[in-house]
Amino acid sequence: MENSQLGEKQWYIVTAYSMHERKVADNLIKRVKSLGLEDYIFNILVAEVEEDVIKDGVPTGKKRIKNQYPGYIFVEMIMTEQTWYVVRNTPGVTGIAGSSGGGQKPTPVTKEEIEPVLKRVGIIDSSMYDRYNIGDPVKVIRGPLEGTEGHILSIDRETGVCSVETIFFGRATKVDVDFSEIEKI
Numbered sequence: 001m002e003n004s005q006l007g008e009k010q011w012y013i014v015t016a017y018s019m020h021e022r023k024v025a026d027n028l029i030k031r032v033k034s035l036g037l038e039d040y041i042f043n044i045l046v047a048e049v050e051e052d053v054i055k056d057g058v059p060t061g062k063k064r065i066k067n068q069y070p071g072y073i074f075v076e077m078i079m080t081e082q083t084w085y086v087v088r089n090t091p092g093v094t095g096i097a098g099s100s101g102g103g104q105k106p107t108p109v110t111k112e113e114i115e116p117v118l119k120r121v122g123i124i125d126s127s128m129y130d131r132y133n134i135g136d137p138v139k140v141i142r143g144p145l146e147g148t149e150g151h152i153l154s155i156d157r158e159t160g161v162c163s164v165e166t167i168f169f170g171r172a173t174k175v176d177v178d179f180s181e182i183e184k185i
Contacts, residue, residue, distance in 0.1 A: 007078055009042055010108035013097035014073040014087060021046045024092035025073050031086055040083045043076040047121050068120055072097075079105055116141065119180045129157050131184065138164060138182040145177060149185060 016024040025046045032041045047068040053060045073093075077083050084105055088096055098107030115128055120141060132138075132155060140148045150166030153174060160179040165172055 007080075009076055009078050011074055011076050011114040012079070012087075012106055012108055014075050014093055015071055015095045015097060016073055016092050017094065018071040020092050021067055021071070021073050022048070024090065027092060028073070028075070028087065028090045031090055035086060037083060037086060040080060041075065041077040041087070043074075045074040045076075045117075045121065045123075047072070047074065047117055049121060069117070074109075074114065074117060079108070116183045119183060122180050124160065124180050126157075129155065129179070132162075132179075132182075137185040138162075139185050140164070140177055140181050141183050142181045143177065145175060145181075148175075150175070152182075155179065 014024075014028075025044050028041075028044050032038060032044070048065045049068060050063050051066050053062040053064050075087060077087070084096075087093060088099075096106040098109075099105065111127070112131070115131070118125065119128075132152060134152055134154065136152050138150060138152055140146055140150075145166075148164075148166050150164040153163040153165050155162050161176050162179050162182055163174055163176050164182065165174055167173070
């Protein structure tokens, strides 16, 4: 396929049977490799995170994998007739969000919509930094300060550390958090 016919790579939401997301993603990964589509389908993501197992309100010391978005797989690809066909005809795929049927190709997910998903699993793209400025209100989405809100004081693109001013015990306090742990409010 000529490069002039290719669109840009974008994220799409693929729907699958709940509790089968990992199996469907693995099937899709195998199909991409066997069909040589690595230059068209780049990332296949099940938004899984490791969390502590809690029993009777007490951590057991064990961990488990939890899917943050049951029934969904996130695929970064260049939408062509072939990639669209391969994805939607992978066993276990029930559809692609944003496709209204009748041969209509699906609508990609915006960068603003996919960013929190990627950050929750620790994936950072350098273009994400462009949306954040000093003074922007943010919320911590992971880690020990989860749920804390504040304003950005500084962003270090090299280390990925952001200084955020938040209120603790009635006082303005500066905390350093990883860029992957914040999202805009």
